Amino acid sequence: MFQHRLDAAERLAPKLGHLHGHHPLVLAIPRGGVPMGRVMADALQGELDVVLVRKIGAPGNPEYAIGAVSEDGSVHLEEEARHCREEWLADAIARQRELIAERRRRYTPVHQAIDPTGRTLVVVDDGCATGATMAAALATLRQRRPARLIAVLGVAPPHTAARLEGLADEVVCGAVPRHFAAVGQYFTEFDQVSDDEVVALLAGNDGPPASS
Known part of the structure; x- marks a missing residue:
């Protein structure tokens, strides 16, 4: 569907x-x-x-989100999370909170967070399967009273896109395939993006090459 993330954004x-x-x-x-x-x-x-949210991956399948943690400390759990042991879930939540705090510390020297109150917000991700991370981001931002809240995704399955329509004022999704397996299958190039690349992009530099 897309050559890489920048191709998706340009489209x-x-x-x-x-x-x-x-x-x-x-x-x-x-x-x-x-x-x-x-x-x-x-x-x-x-x-x-950036909006700092981290998914909680399922035991044995970390790419499949069973919930998400937001920077404000709130936790959003999917139905599948009810099958996890309480101790495991508590540890997973604590780890993601630590990673969020670490990312904020890393990004702050080059970029101060911008107040979203009263703004038109466009929340962007390359794609999602369950929608847990995007849903957590939207729920957190809605509390900041934006003028308008828009979700933009490269790819998502139909049920996820429909779910997000109930959380955002507008949803824009590049591809909504019926037989969805993973986000990466809809990008010819889907390399991981590093924190150094994120810092460069937030600082207004050229950032990563088109394949990142």
């Missing part, structure tokens, strides 16, 4: 052409959403920031 940005002149705040979910967020912020003449 999705025109779908938000109605935001020109509104100076939107593009909030990317690290790390994969940040290269896309940089492209979209530039295309929409907006600002780029």
Whole structure:
């Protein structure tokens, strides 16, 4: 479907052409959403920031989200999380909170968080399966009373896209395949994005090459 993340962002940005002149705040979910967020912020003449949320991966299948933790400390659990042992779940939540705090410490020297209150917010990620991470980001940001809350994804299965429509004012998704397996299968190049690349993008530098 897409050559790489930047290709996805370049194709999705025109779908938000109605935001020109509104100076939107593009909030990317690290790390994969940040290269896309940089492209979209530039295309929409907006600002780029990150929304720090971390998924809680299922036991034995860490790529499958059974919940997510937000920077404000809130925890959003999927139905599947009820089958996990309480001790395991508590440890998983604590680990993700530590990682969120570590990322904020790393990003802050080059970029101060931008207040989203009253802004038009565009929340960007390269894709999602269950939607747990994006849902957590949207729920957290809704509490900040934005003027408008928009979710943008490269790819998501139909049930996830439908779920997010109930949490955002608008959902833009590049691909909604019926037979969804994993986000990476819809990108020819799907290399991991490093924290160094995120820092460079937040600092306004060129950031990663197109394949990242």
